[in-house]
Amino acid sequence: MTEKLIISGGKHLSGEVSISGAKNAVLKLMAATLLAKDVTKIYNVPELTDVTIMLSVLGQLGAKTSYDKVEKSVTIDTRELTSIVAGYEFVSRMRASFIVLGALVGRCREAIVALPGGCAIGERRVDFHIRGLESLGATIKIENGYVHAQAPRLEGTDIYLDIPSVGATENLMLAAVLADGSTRIQNAAQEPEIADLANFLNAMGADVNGAGSSEIIINGVKPEKLHGIEYTTIPDRIEAGTYMAALIGTKGKGIIRNINPAHLTFYTSKLTQMGAKIKLIEPTAFEISCNQRLKALNIVTQPYPGFPTDLQSLGMALLTVADGVSIITESLYENRFMQVPELRKMGADIHQERNHALVKGVERLSGANLRASDLRAGAALVLAALMADGYSTIDNLHHIDRGYELLVPKMRALGADIERINDESDIVADKVRGNLNGTGTTKI
Ligand code: EPU
Helix, strand or coil, rough: CEEEEEEECCCEEEEECCEECCCHHHHHHHHHHHHHHEEEEEHHHHHCCCHHHHHHHHCCCCCCCEEECCCCCEEECCCCCCEEEEHHHHHHCCCCHHHHHHHHHHHHHEEEEEEECCECEEEECCCHHHHHHHHHCCCEEECCCEEECCCCCEEEEEECCCCCCCCHHHHHHHHHHCCEEEEEEECCCCCCCHHHHHHHHHHHHHHHCCCCCCCEEEEEECHHHHCCEEECCCCCCCHHHHHHHHHHHCEEEEEEEECCCHHHHHHEEEEHHHCCCEEECCCCCEECCCCCCCCCCEEEEECCCCCCHHHHHHHHHHHHHCCCEEECCCCCCCCCCCCHHHHHHCCCCCEECCCCCEECCCCEEEEEEEECHHHHHHHHHHHHHHHCCCCHHHEEHHHHHHHCCCCCHHHHHCCCCCEEEEEEHHHHHHHHHHHHHCCCCCCC
C-alpha cells in the first residue's frame, strides 16, 4: 500500500517542537560499537528506517541488538561477532552502512562490505575511504561489487583527504582506533557528527584528539582498553533547520527545543539575513518568528561550518517566495537540485544550470501533486506545501521516513494541516480536485 502526505498550506504555524537525535551521528556511533567486545547503550536514537537498517547490518555481523521505543535507546552487544560480511541488501538501501568497513577492519583485521554505488543526489564515490585504509596497511580488493579488506597489521600514518569527506573521516577514525601508533587525518571533515563520534570513542577508551577541527590525531590503543558505555547522541541539526524553515516560511512563530545553537550558526545567520527573527531563549531552545516577506540572498553550500548541503533544498524552498533574485550554488553534490521540477509545478520560477540555480521570488506558491526524490528534496516539498495556497500531496514517502522522526505529529504540534493517508483514499482526490474547482484555496 503506498501512502501520501496531504497538506493544506497557507497557515501560520505556531507552537513548540522538540528535535530528535541526529541520524547522521547515531548511525556512526552504532557502527563504532563493533570496536569493543562489550555491551553499549546509546540514547536519543530516533525511530527511523535508517536506524533499523543499521541494526540489521549489525545483526548480520552477529551483534545482538534491541531498540527501546519508549526510552529511545539502542542496546548493542558486540561480544561475539559471527561474520565480517555486510551484504548488498543493506548497503544498497542505506549507503551509511559502508561505515562498518573501518570498524570491522579495526577489530577483525578483515572485512567484506558491499560497495554502495551512486545515489539520486550524486556519484558519491568511496575512493578516499579505500585509499586511507590502504595507507593504514590494509590490502584491498574490489570484486563482484564488494570491498574485501585484509589488514593483519594496521599502522598509524598521515592521511590527507582531497575533500573533507564526512564518511571517509569517520571510517578512517574507526580503523585507526586499534592501529599501532598514531594516525593524523588532515583536511578532515569538521561536522558536529565527527566530534560526537570522537567523544563516543574516547568514552569507550580510545584516544582521539582534534575532532571538530581539520586535523584529527588518533593514537592507537590495545583492544583490551575499549569497553561498552552509555552515551547520548547530539540533536539533529538538519531536522532543527527544517522546523526553523517551516516556521519562517509560513510566517509563523514558535519554539524549537533540544537544539545545539552552535551547530546552526551559519544557517541561522542566513535565515536572519532573509528577515527571520531567531532568539536563543534557553541554552538549547530557539524562538523563531517571521512577519515579513523574506529577502532574496545567495547561498553556497560548503562543508561544515559553511551552509549545509542537507539544508540547501529547504533554503531554496524559502527563497522561491522571497523578494528578489537569489543564486544557489551546490558545491558538494552533482545532482542535488531534484526538488526544482517539483517546486516549478507549484509556480516557483527557478532556472537551473549545472550546480547553480537562479531563483526569482514569486508572490505565492500553489498546491500540487508532488513526488519526493530523496530525503532532503522531500523535506523541501513538505515545506513548500505548507507555504503554498491550497492542497498538495507528496508521495514516495520512504525517502522522508529515512530522516524525519514523527514528521506528521511534530508538524501538527505546530498547527500544520498535514495528514498521512493511503494513496487510494478518496480524500486525496477530493481535496486536490478542490484546488481546481475553487473549493480549495488556490486561485486559478
Ligand atoms: N567524495 C568522494 N570520494 C570519497 C568520499 C566522498 O569523491 O571517498 C565526495 C562525494 O561524492 C561528495 C563529497 O565528497 O561529493 C562529500 O561527501 P561526504 O563523504 O562528505 O558525504 P557522506 O559522508 O557520504 C554525509 C551525510 C550526508 C551529507 C554529507 C555532507 C551521512 C550518513 N550522510 O554523507 O547526509 O550530505 O555527509 O555533509 O552522514 C542526508 O542526511 O540527507 C545526507 C545525504
